[in-house]
Structures are given as structure tokens and as C-alpha cells.
Amino acid sequence: xxxxxxxxxxxxxxxxxxxxxxxxxxxxxxxxxxxxxxxxxxxxxxxxxxxxxxxxxxxxxxxxxxxxxxxxxxxxxxxxxxxxxxxxxxxxxxxxxxxxxxxxxxxxxxxxxxxxxxxxxxxxxxxxxxxxxxxxxxxxxxxxxxxxxxxxxxxxxxxxxxxxxxxxxxxxxxxxxxxxxxxxxxxxxxxxxxxxxxxxxxxxxxxxxxxxxxxxxxxxxxxxxxxxxxxxxxxxxxxxxxxxxxxxxxxxxxxxxxxxxxxxxxxxxxxxxxxxxxxxxxxxxxxxxxxxxxxxxxxxxxxxxxxxxxxxxxxxxxxxxxxxxxxxxxxxxxxxxxxxxxxxxxxxxxxxxxxxxxxxxxxxxxxxxxxxxxxxxxxxxxxxxxxxxxxxxxxxxxxxxxxxxxxxxxxxxxxxxxx
Ligand code: AMP
Numbered sequence: 001x002x003x004x005x006x007x008x009x010x011x012x013x014x015x016x017x018x019x020x021x022x023x024x025x026x027x028x029x030x031x032x033x034x035x036x037x038x039x040x041x042x043x044x045x046x047x048x049x050x051x052x053x054x055x056x057x058x059x060x061x062x063x064x065x066x067x068x069x070x071x072x073x074x075x076x077x078x079x080x081x082x083x084x085x086x087x088x089x090x091x092x093x094x095x096x097x098x099x100x101x102x103x104x105x106x107x108x109x110x111x112x113x114x115x116x117x118x119x120x121x122x123x124x125x126x127x128x129x130x131x132x133x134x135x136x137x138x139x140x141x142x143x144x145x146x147x148x149x150x151x152x153x154x155x156x157x158x159x160x161x162x163x164x165x166x167x168x169x170x171x172x173x174x175x176x177x178x179x180x181x182x183x184x185x186x187x188x189x190x191x192x193x194x195x196x197x198x199x200x201x202x203x204x205x206x207x208x209x210x211x212x213x214x215x216x217x218x219x220x221x222x223x224x225x226x227x228x229x230x231x232x233x234x235x236x237x238x239x240x241x242x243x244x245x246x247x248x249x250x251x252x253x254x255x256x257x258x259x260x261x262x263x264x265x266x267x268x269x270x271x272x273x274x275x276x277x278x279x280x281x282x283x284x285x286x287x288x289x290x291x292x293x294x295x296x297x298x299x300x301x302x303x304x305x306x307x308x309x310x311x312x313x314x315x316x317x318x319x320x321x322x323x324x325x326x327x328x329x330x331x332x333x334x335x336x337x338x339x340x341x342x343x344x345x346x347x348x349x350x351x352x353x354x355x356x357x358x359x360x361x362x363x364x365x366x367x368x369x370x371x372x373x374x375x376x377x378x379x380x381x382x383x384x385x386x387x388x389x390x391x392x393x394x395x396x397x398x399x400x401x402x403x404x405x406x407x408x409x410x411x412x413x414x415x416x417x418x419x
Pocket of ligand 1: 080111113118119120121122123124125278279280281282303304305306307308
């Protein structure tokens with residue numbers, strides 16, 4: 001039997017209910033904050049990600065699903081949402097028309113990582129990008145928005161950590177200082193980090209190995225990180241977060257691995273997640289639009305991982321959404337009744353009544369069981385007697401009351417009770 005690919009999962013209806021809840025809660029919050037939805041294609045030119053995320057990052061070197069298309073072009077499945085949205089922003093010409101854009105997305109991302117708990121090859125992100133301003137209030141807004149979404153999805157006990165990487169100059173200085181310091185301590189570093197200090201020293205700070213972490217912390221103590229302007233900006237971001245009562249801690253070891261990040265960066269973690277404890281992350285990327293060939297335009301954003309949000313919310317067994325339940329189930333006895341039932345089910349649907357019927361030739365008892373399982377409020381029973389009288393029997397599954405109803409009254413009867 002064919003199976004889903006490793007690290008890729010079906011979302012079957014029982015589970016989809018929870019996904020729908022997260023999606024609709026998030027959409028509502030995005031709209032409250034003035035963000036509009038953007039949907040970009042799953043496939044992009046590989047060069048987009050190399051240019052934006054960075055040719056030396058794990059995502060680009062090891063994790064992208066990349067291939068040649070039929071025209072021999074290098075294509076990749078999107079591993080994240082920011083670069084495609086920056087591309088779409090420029091392609092739509094927003095930089096010439098409405099430079100300030102607050103955008104959100106919900107959708108699948110693809111990374112060929114080793115699958116484990118909370119790490120999939122196809123996973124889903126809820127994210128936002130606010131493009132067109134370097135105002136510290138916007139940094140605070142996206143962090144507050146991320147927190148609101150977690151609250152809205154019923155996730156508690158998450159922890160937000162913020163830091164500033166500084167401007168491109170600060171990053172360069174930090175990178176050089178780290179390289180100088182750590183080059184003398186190579187014995188403490190893992191093989192990956194030995195390579196990192198050569199090609200992208202900042203990435204050493206992302207390493208989870210204890211000895212690398214200790215070495216980095218030691219190196220850090222000696223480095224003055226931010227220029228005056230960046231200190232001021234970051235102080236202002238934190239003051240705004242305090243003003244609107246968003247809880248966070250400052251953690252100078254938060255660095256985002258992707259090249260495009262500058263200035264404020266942040267991560268949100270959750271104790272239920274174990275080793276992969278990041279629920280989401282984000283930050284400022286003031287140079288990305290320019291690096292992609294556009295003008296100098298500041299931006300910030302975040303992405304939350306939906307699979308990890310489900311774990312943090314406690315496994316996601318919340319059951320079917322009440323609005324997905326059937327209003328009525330039509331149970332029939334005999335061929336003629338089934339034919340009349342089919343007519344009724346379609347007439348009810350035209351009137352907007354959520355209803356269904358049996359297509360498996362089940363007994364009346366089994367049909368009643370199906371109605372119960374589907375959460376139907378009413379069962380419409382049609383047998384020989386009902387056919388002869390041109391009526392149906394309407395059973396209220398809550399009160400167990402059963403009445404005969406003429407067909408023209410049926411819709412009114414049902415909608416009157418459920419609205
Ligand atoms: P990143 O862009 O790597 O910072 O990812 C942002 C968020 O997406 C993470 O905090 C995770 O919640 C989620 N995420 C990233 N990679 C994966 C993955 N392979 N499987 C599941 N979730 C992921």
C-alpha cells in the first residue's frame with residue numbers, strides 16, 4: 001500500500017478541526033491588527049532563497065527540496081515565507097505604490113530535515129510580514145501580534161526572548177569579533193562550528209552543543225555589540241513592549257540563523273516541546289528588499305510553526321467545531337423512501353441546512369447511529385407510512401421528541417430550532 005512520504009503527514013478530518021480553529025483564530029487576530037492575507041506559490045527559483053536566506057545556511061545547503069524543472073531551471077519548494085513575500089512585494093510593485101504593507105500567510109513549508117517530534121519535512125507556518133517602516137513600534141507590534149495569536153489558540157506558558165543583532169555594520173563587527181575569539185578555541189567547537197567560524201561565524205550562536213555554547217558565551221563577554229543608534233532602537237522596542245504589557249526577556253544569545261536578519265530578533269519557546277522548543281521566531285530584515293533588487297525598505301515579521309503549536313496546546317483533541325456539525329440526518333427505509341430522502345436532503349441544502357443521508361444501504365438502527373456520530377441535531381425519518389401521508393417524522397435528538405411534519409414546514413421547523 002502506498003504511504004505518505006517520510007516527514008510528511010496527512011491531516012485527517014478529526015485533526016483538521018483543530019487546524020481550522022487555529023487558522024480561524026489567527027485570521028481574526030491578523031485582521032484586528034490590520035494585516036491582509038498574501039498567498040505565494042509553493043515553488044520558487046532556488047536563487048531567491050540562496051540570495052535571501054544565505055548560501056551558507058543549513059536551510060540552503062542541506063534542507064531545501066530543490067530540483068530542475070522541465071525547462072532545466074533550478075526550482076525549490078519554499079522552506080519559509082519571508083523571502084517569497086519580499087519577492088511578491090516587489091513583483092506587485094508595492095514599493096512604488098503603497099510602500100507600507102502589513103501581510104500575513106498561513107501555509108505549508110518544506111525542509112528536508114531528519115524527521116523527529118516537532119520536526120517535519122512538510123510543516124505549516126502562520127506568519128506575518130510588516131514591510132515599509134523601521135519604527136520600533138512596529139517591532140513591538142509584530143511581537144505582540146505573535147503573542148496574541150498564541151493566546152487566541154489557547155497556548156499558555158510560552159516564553160518570548162528578544163535581542164538585537166544590530167545593523168549590518170554591527171553584525172559585521174560581531175561576526176569578526178566572534179571569528180577572532182573562537183579561532184583560538186577551536187578545540188571547544190564541534191566540526192560544524194569549526195566550518196561556521198570560517199564562513200558565517202554568527203551561526204555558531206545557533207549551535208545547541210554545550211561546549212560550543214560555552215565558548216560563544218565566553219567570547220560574547222568581550223564584545224561590544226551594538227552601535228548607539230541600534231541600542232536606542234532596541235531600548236525603544238522594549239519600552240513599547242512594556243507599555244502594552246507583553247512579557248518578554250532579553251537574551252543576548254538569540255541570533256537568527258538566516259542571513260537577512262538585522263536589528264530586533266526574537267524567539268518564542270514552550271516547555272512542552274522538548275529539544276525542539278521553538279514555537280516560532282522572527283525579526284527585522286532591513287536589507288532583504290534591497291538585496292533582492294528593490295529599494296532600501298525596512299521590514300519585520302515572524303513565523304509560528306503550527307505542528308508545534310498543536311503540541312503546545314496539548315495534543316489537539318478538541319473535537320469537531322460545533323459549526324461543522326450536521327443540523328439534520330435523513331434516515332430512510334426502502335427504495336422509494338431513499339429516493340424521496342435524496343430529494344429532501346438536496347432541498348434542505350439549498351436552504352442552507354447542513355444535512356446528510358446514508359449511501360451505504362444501512363439499516364434504520366445503523367442510520368440512527370450515524371446521525372448520532374455526526375452530531376446531527378435532528379433525524380428526518382422516512383418510511384412507508386410517511387411516504388403515504390406525504391410527511392416525514394422529525395426526531396429532535398436533544399429532547400428525543402418526535403413529531404410528524406409536512407414537507408413545506410420542514411425547513412422552518414429545523415431552522416427555527418437551531419438558529
Ligand atoms: P524558523 O524559520 O526555522 O525559525 O522556523 C519558525 C518556526 O517554524 C519554528 O519555530 C518551528 O515552530 C517551525 N518549524 C521550522 N522548521 C520546522 C520543521 N522542520 N518541522 C516543524 N516545524 C518547523
